Amino acid sequence: MASLDSVTEPVLDKDGVRLTVDDAVATVTLTNPAKRNAQSPALWRALAEAGRLLPGTVRVVVLRAEGKSFSAGLDRQAFTPEGFDGEPSFIDLARGGDAELDATIAEYQEAFTWWRRSDIVSIAAVQGHAIGAGFQLALACDLRVVADDVQFAMRETSLGLVPDLTGTHPLLALVGYARALEICATGRFVGAAEAERTGLANLAVPADQLDDAVRDLAAALLAAPRDAVIETKALLRGAQERSFEEQRVAERAAQARRLRDLAGVGE
Template sequence: MTEATDEKDSVRWEREGELAVVTLTDPDRSNAQTPAMWRRLAAIGRELPGDVRVVLLRAEGRNFSAGLDRAAFTPEGIPGERPFLELARLDDAELDAAIGEFQEAFTWWRRPDVVSVAAVRGAAVGAGFQLALGCDVRVCAEDARFAMRETTLGLVPDLAGTKPLVDAVGRSRALEMCLTGRWVSAEEAARVGLAAVVVPGAELDAAARELCAALLAAPRDAVVETKALLDGAGARSYDEQRAAERAAQARRLRDLAGLGE
């Protein structure tokens, strides 16, 4: 019997005070993703201590992530895992639950009590692109390039990446990127809002850590309130957003005055 891949062989995480650093650690395979990796990433989200404020996602090697291991779609599948095409035999509820379990690895990065930063170099393809999109902010090396290849393979992007992509670049550009599967360069990513900053490759880790330090410099409660304001802005009218700002500021003023609950 073939053994499953050890989740911890492909991902590790370390705590540095209020910063958590999550690293994809399979550079020989361009950090190709598997359900085992997704289980490990989801577990890290559950294990994260409550006083961690910022999470840095990075990858070893030349590429951030080449996306899903294509062996998942072969009859043999990934050792120790169910071949993906067998998922089609599940009933609706089981199939929905299976995909929902996969998505868990991609969703916790945007939870309200943390700010997440992805440091991207080389290729971020498909699931790799969606993992980077799962983070609040992306810092890119000059050689970073993104591609959403699922639709060209007869699938759809289903790992929670479609909403952040539309939020970042707009519906029309997101549609064009997904349907063509083309490469998006780091320069274009910065221009259209996918990347907050682009730096030479040798400076990527330092730039990402510098940003993390800046995020940690602001008071936590103010960061949480500001993130909530911005996250909800798209669903609110102008007047509703003004009201949300007033309510958030009232909480902050009372907290600073020692009058909070």
């Protein structure tokens, strides 16, 4: 596997997002370090487009960011009367109708949903600050490898808002209700040691080893047959909604599919 951000021609490179593909590994890079990779509606649309552009050969998607910070969260320009060029300001959105506001937030959420697709495994490589929308973007991925300088924080409540970019579901699943509530309601920072201890991070490493650690994890994920990984991911994700007995049934059905596939027996 080549570098995390392949030297090949980008599939997408706009609005602070670059997508490159190296065979079975795609890399999505946030490319605005001067603004600590602050997020905007244009960036969210570019992230959603990156998901749509993934070739069928891709099995692992790495999400990374240039600079010292993964993402400082939503660009505060969103809260100014003028907002972003060519975009309705958040103030204007708040003054609009309920259906329009709901549809707009749903569109923003699309940038955060495709990372959970069953046909890929996504890894967030997180360094420095991952605040608000940045924290939720890291949570959108299946796995997280963090640098020892990472600082997660869910600051929305401190601003009078709520986390609305799909981060609450994975946060609760990872750390439990009480800790998730405390993290969100206080807006405090969560460092690398706590993130690894509580399950927010799969692995914490020195900052200069982050790329190598993610590269090794991606290679390990690629070592197993693709269909087995897809079935296993579906089993684990579905287990949150199934009873024990329902999970037993799902395991048997998945294993039957794998055995028939390995034996070359059709359904």
